[in-house]
Amino acid sequence: MEYTFSSKAKRFTLLLVVAGILLFGLGLAVDSDYKYADEHTGLGQRLWADLLGNGFFFFGISFGALFFLGLQYVTESAYTIVYKRILEAVITWFPIGALVILAVLFAGMGHMHHLYHWMDPEVYKETLENGAKNPVFDPIISHKSHYFNFGEGPDAGFLLLRFFGFVGAFWYVAKTFRKRSLQEDAEGGTKIHFKNIAMAAGFLVAFGYGSSVLAWDIIMSLDVHWFSTLFGWYVFSGVWISGIIMTICLLIYLQSQGLMSWVKKGHIHDLGKWMFALSFLWTYLWFAQFMLIWYADIPEEVAPYVARLQDYKFEMFAMMLINFALPMLFLMDADAKKRKGLLLVVGIIIFISHWVDLQLLIIPSSMKEGGKIGLVEFGMFLIFLGAFLFVVLKALAGRPLLVKNHPYLEESKNLYH
Amino acid sequence: MSTVIYAMYDDDHVLLNGAKKVVSKGIHVTDVFSPFPVHGIDDVIGVRKTRLAICAFIYGLTGMSLALIGMRYFMIVDWPMNIGGKPNFSMLQNLPAFIPITFEFTVFCTAHGMALTYMLRNKTLPGMKAKNPDPRTTDDKFVMEIHVEESKEAELIALLKETGAIEINKKAA
Structure with a gap:
């Protein structure tokens, strides 16, 4: 059975984009005389920060889905096979999301914004040309000049090398998984299955490094004087659960269209369990990072948290409580995880809440105390969501919804829970 | 017969x-x-569907409450200690420091309570025939x-x- 991207669904994605543009414009009008923190953190900076925040969020959804797909291959799991095509559709946004992030990085290198303090070449110079001391010299960033691409010599461009290396490799893996899935439909046998396992195993190793390195480079370096060793996992756990929620929502949408009748309660239950469990993975990492820094109370470590607790206290604790308490209270019961309506409602709320979480990693760092999560941000979120859904549904419509000839297809169809 | x-x-x-x-x-x-x-x-x-999950929830709640009440008494009421300058006069402000122990004690009570209930209900406690x-x-x-x-x-x-x-x-x- 195939999914057809109906004009109604197309209109819905278009509606999201239009609503997003309207909210975006309304937000700009409302905030026309808004006081920003200083001349570096004006409206332009705000828009670039929003572009980064939304670009990374939707990039992360594809990234999380790609990781999940690779995980299924390596563990030779059966339970996801019947809705594997949804995961394969979600990963099609990966290159587009990467392009948005790349645009923000390049704009920063061209000094169109000041999101990244380390992109300013002045902070690396100890003395000025006339021999006097450089007032903006930053010894801490300067020590990291080999890691960023502003060092002189052979390591120049290391940042872009990392970005292109990891993203390029992951994109290749995503494309190959998609290609082989159709190939397996046509050919059958177990050859492709074993090739997928080998490739996914290599991918997961690269992913272990890549997910952390990308999170450091793109998000953690916004606060260049601050670092946290579990930051990569923390960001990743947030995008992973967003990817799972996106999969659940698409699955429920397809079933409401009368498709995917082979997906049973047990499959929904398994996805519900992932949503429940990943909420606690995220909470655990959030709290582990917060508590250690709060307890040690070392000035250079607490600075970003102080900034957030002073100016973004409500957003921070509201999103923390929602992301933790909502799944815990509503999804603890085994029967609750099988109820599609409940999964959809809880899923959408924590999806938005995880989006707020990611914005809170970016906006306080780039906008200082003058930032806010308002209509402009939410409008851009809707624009991205509409575009994302358009790309994903288009990819979904291009191929049959059920794989053929996968070795675990029968087991997956007759899943016992 | x-x-x-x-x-x-x-x-x-x-x-x-x-x-x-x-x-x-x-x-x-x-x-x-x-x-x-x-x-x-x-x-x-x-x-019939197992009711062990309900027991587990009750044990977990008990563990959490005991841990919080206990730590409030030890660390706030009875003998406030200055540890790294953390606020020792207020339960709420010092809560993050108590979360790990609360978590562990909740898990401890839930796990042991469940295991004992399970074995008691099945009559498989150590020494039983x-x-x-x-x-x-x-x-x-x-x-x-x-x-x-x-x-x-x-x-x-x-x-x-x-x-x-x-x-x-x-x-x-």
């Missing part, structure tokens, strides 16, 4: 299909003894237990043989 029939099988699928057949005749299967969980058997013989009808069910055999009226005994035994039971024993109830 009724008797207890023990039908032994050597394959879980044969057992499962056998149980389905017996149940479809309107006969109540009291219990199944097996060395590992047989998928689907609880639905077939109509085992084993209740399974045949020690071979802890190795590679499966046994189905059925209570039956003496008058229908022969009919049932024939039915069980037909479903593939390899051995049938009986005991006065």
Whole structure:
């Protein structure tokens, strides 16, 4: 059975984009005389920060889905096979999301914004040309000049090398998984299955490094004087659960269209369990990072948290409580995880809440105390969501919804829970 | 006068299909003894949904409350200590420091409470006499237990043989 991207669904994605543009414009009008923190953190900076925040969020959804797909291959799991095509559709946004992030990085290198303090070449110079001391010299960033691409010599461009290396490799893996899935439909046998396992195993190793390195480079370096060793996992756990929620929502949408009748309660239950469990993975990492820094109370470590607790206290604790308490209270019961309506409602709320979480990693760092999560941000979120859904549904419509000839297809169809 | 029939099988699928057949005749299967969980058997013989989860929630809540009350008494009320300058006069402000212990104690109480409840309910606490009808069910055999009226005994035994039971024993109830 195939999914057809109906004009109604197309209109819905278009509606999201239009609503997003309207909210975006309304937000700009409302905030026309808004006081920003200083001349570096004006409206332009705000828009670039929003572009980064939304670009990374939707990039992360594809990234999380790609990781999940690779995980299924390596563990030779059966339970996801019947809705594997949804995961394969979600990963099609990966290159587009990467392009948005790349645009923000390049704009920063061209000094169109000041999101990244380390992109300013002045902070690396100890003395000025006339021999006097450089007032903006930053010894801490300067020590990291080999890691960023502003060092002189052979390591120049290391940042872009990392970005292109990891993203390029992951994109290749995503494309190959998609290609082989159709190939397996046509050919059958177990050859492709074993090739997928080998490739996914290599991918997961690269992913272990890549997910952390990308999170450091793109998000953690916004606060260049601050670092946290579990930051990569923390960001990743947030995008992973967003990817799972996106999969659940698409699955429920397809079933409401009368498709995917082979997906049973047990499959929904398994996805519900992932949503429940990943909420606690995220909470655990959030709290582990917060508590250690709060307890040690070392000035250079607490600075970003102080900034957030002073100016973004409500957003921070509201999103923390929602992301933790909502799944815990509503999804603890085994029967609750099988109820599609409940999964959809809880899923959408924590999806938005995880989006707020990611914005809170970016906006306080780039906008200082003058930032806010308002209509402009939410409008851009809707624009991205509409575009994302358009790309994903288009990819979904291009191929049959059920794989053929996968070795675990029968087991997956007759899943016992 | 009724008797207890023990039908032994050597394959879980044969057992499962056998149980389905017996149940479809309107006969109540009291219990199944097996060395590992047989998928689907609880639905077939109509085992009631476990209430262990409710116990677990209560144990967890108890553990959490005990940990919080205890730490409030030790660290705030009775003997406030200055640890790294953390606020020692307020439970709420010092809460992050108490979360790990609260978490651990919740898990501790839930796990131990569940394990003890499970063993108590199944009468398998250490030192209790084993209740399974045949020690071979802890190795590679499966046994189905059925209570039956003496008058229908022969009919049932024939039915069980037909479903593939390899051995049938009986005991006065």
